[in-house]
Amino acid sequence: MDAEDVRRALTRIAHEILERNHGAGNIALVGILTRGVPIAERLAQTIQRIESTPVAVGRLDIGLYRDDYAHRPTVPIAPSAIPFDVTGKQIILTDDVLFTGRTVRAALSALLDIGRPASIQLATLIDRGHRELPIRPDYVGKNVPTARQEHVRVLLQEVDGEDRVVLRKPSG
């Protein structure tokens, strides 16, 4: 995917979100750090352009909710910032790549610790399959069939200086 493809995918997702939720009235976006955040911000801007309604955006660090910390070194924790009450809202959770589903599981636990949203929907730029948990996305930019060992890397302007999605074969 190149920058234009990413832009079109996000524009379509913004429309789908509005269609499904009957407007932007009660929705709020929450991006999973790191690359879920710029995706949430872009979706919010697009929605605002379409509906002329401002949409709240939050950021969520899921480091404290991982299920694999026994096997990994201690990871730095970034501050979560959800500047609105999630209770009663339709929350659109965003991430760059959906893979095993474990990150989303952690994000759901983190969100539910903060409040009780009316619903949580999941938007992802790439769905690469290989789920290990019963989690499915509500909005997908692109389905990319992959082998388990391959790497999918999403590059975003805000973090990486360019918009691009690259699929890399396992090295060696």
Add this chain to the structure above:
Amino acid sequence: MRHLLTLRETSESDIRFLLDTATALKEILQRPVKKVPTLRGRAMVTCFYENSTRTRTSFEMAAKIMSAEAINIAVAQSSVAKGESLKDTVRTLQALQADCLVVRHPSSGAAHFIASQVRIPVVNAGDGRHEHPTQGLLDLFTIRQIKGELQGLEVAIVGDIAHSRVARSNIWGLTRMGARVRLVGPRTLLPADVDRLPVQVYTDLRSGLEGVDVVNVLRLQTERMEKGLLPSLREYSRLFGISVQSLRVARPDVLVLHPGPMNRGVEISDEVADGACGVRSAVEEQVTNGVAVRMAVLYLLMGGGGMSGQD
């Protein structure tokens, strides 16, 4: 990082990691439900050979918020009273499958000794007059939170420095992070090795506070009075008490810290303690920040792949 024994031996990057993590974790304290599952299944044992309310409670809160078990050994009712050695006590706690030991002991160096006897992480919660690293970290955290950064700040530590482990942890932590430290107090309450510390020494309060950004007021340990180190509380208060008046020579936005418990009217006036008359006092914030900092310490030592630390 395997243990937290002193700030003297803690690197700048570890201090920065702890302060940044504490900043992120502090948000949890503002939630309606103050609990994250991060340290589920881990057990922290606190073992205090000296009195403490706030430090012990703060560690206990920190552990519980992170979902670790918090077990306190009441030393007076333990086998210590039967004459068990420190070494045997801590080995027993390790054998009981504690994942982390938090220890306070009246002897300087006790924390290092304990760390040499066990395989699990040890946190020094105060050893004699040596160090109290989590108090040092929470002071650094509070200053950074309010002043934005530590680099280049002028910090005065005022009072009974000789007997203060808080002062030592502050000195090492602050200078490591690029702040300048002044020690201000009567000659009898300055440590014997003051020449070897990276500080400037003032025995006059007025010159010691001139132009400082932060004043960290130490508790006057009145039990020392009996040893003839001070003529009277009243005289101490007149010469070294921090009041709205004595703060006039400091910077207008001077920040006042005190590790508690405070002797109001002795080392600190009521107005300063309560942040009245335009004084910026952070005494209560320090207590709250102490929980966030200890959460970060427990996360670093007990989280992740155990002792592998950060990469």
